[in-house]
Amino acid sequence: MLSKIQITDRGKRKLKVGNERLLTLSSPLLHKSVTVKDISCCDHISCVTADLFWVNGPCGFHTLVLKDTSGNTLHREVDGWGAYGLHTVNDVHELIYLSQIFKNEIPERSILKLSSDMKTKTTIVTMTDNTWAPLCVYCSPINGDLLVGMMYESTSDSLNEGKIIRYNSTGQLTQTIQYDNTGRGLYRNVDYITENNNGHIVACDSDWKTGYTAVVVTERGGRHRFFYTGPPSGPRLRPHGICTDAFSHILVCDDRTHAVQMITKDDEFLRNLLIRPPGLLEPWSLSYDRNAHLLWVASWSGKTVSTYRYINRHLDFED
Template sequence: MKTTTTFIERTDSTWRPRCVYWSPSTGDLLVGMYTIDTGKVTRYNQSGQLTQTIQYHNTGRGLYSIPRYITENNNGDVVVSDLSGVVVTERGGRHRFSYTGPPSGSRLLPCGICTDALSHILVCDVRTVQMINKDGRFLSHLLTKSQEMGLPRSLSYDVNTHRLWVGSWGHNKVCVYRYITRQDALTDEHRPRPDEEAMFSSTPAI
């Protein structure tokens, strides 16, 4: 805790950092940044050196507008909850797919995002939590709007207990859900069931 590494030091107001993710597999820091009408993801190594910038589709079109949340899948894919939808690229930066919700092209308002032990991508859009597979195919509405959950805004998956933590916007609480078991994670045979029951919820002290 006595060592500080400066990854980004703004010298102008052109690019603004918006979200960060530390990769447990590589030790890299991924940073989502934005400026007027466009965004990018930058990768920094543990020494704070910029090693990669992900910004453009292979057609030259920009991939992001405003990256809001960022995570990484088990295969190394960079998964971004962007203002316009979920954008997934390979670790090397090649665009794999963009997801805008079922049906395709519907208005998705993505917020928190995470991945689980089975490489599912989980994204909340304030109304529900959607589950898609690693290739962008919709699997299920894992959670729909409920009194306990309220308006889901942020997500985190616990790799040790296989629980899903959902932060509620407006309800001032965190709900914890169980939707896969340790055996599911080991056998890769889980079939998601929608609207599974919350295990418990708690109200923050602050």
């Protein structure tokens, strides 16, 4: 009788990916933590996988280090240059970063890409206009575009002007975001930049001359949406690292309160997700793993990089 049983293949059971209904928020839970011994402080991190991340040291000493969550150093790049968010990772785990060399005392600035096997380095963009200096770069997970925060280099101490430019995956300049609809400049110095799920461009902006700080959000086309300067009650935000999550929340480190704030895509403060977490003296940089739904947090002075889980994924299968 058993020999007459026939098995019919009706298809594989597949996990539904990218469905927000399968994700729920919870209190943040520490997942892993590692001390970075190679650098004096953690200025910026870019997660590669759930167990690998790139990190760089203080502004002016731009050695980029690839680490695993056991603390091992796997690779180094010593030619990085920029402000804080000077590197990013694309969807095939390649490192993309800002670089600068001098020839005859003239800076030659470029955006470089390092292959995932660390064997091939290519130049994506060569920047020829030396009146503008790149400060940070971010690779869009939506289409692979590169968003670059720029600062105008002027001999005038009174001028502090910034902009965001977009390159497509082939290195062609496709967009410049600089002014609102009244002609007022949107940026001073863009230190960190990211892109939300809805295409909104989110940047940490600052002006060390005046003390101005804000998170600046524009639509993908460049139309200004809002400035976020902190919760309704509390000190003004002094932002550093920034990222967005699967719910399009904006997460930003606040250097004044040493907390990680969470706001909605529409400028509503939700809560302090992390407040002076143990082992993280100064949350300074953020990166979000969209596959594992882990939040990476780097402490500036403590040289600690930790991952937290505050989004739970519920498996839902379909034929």
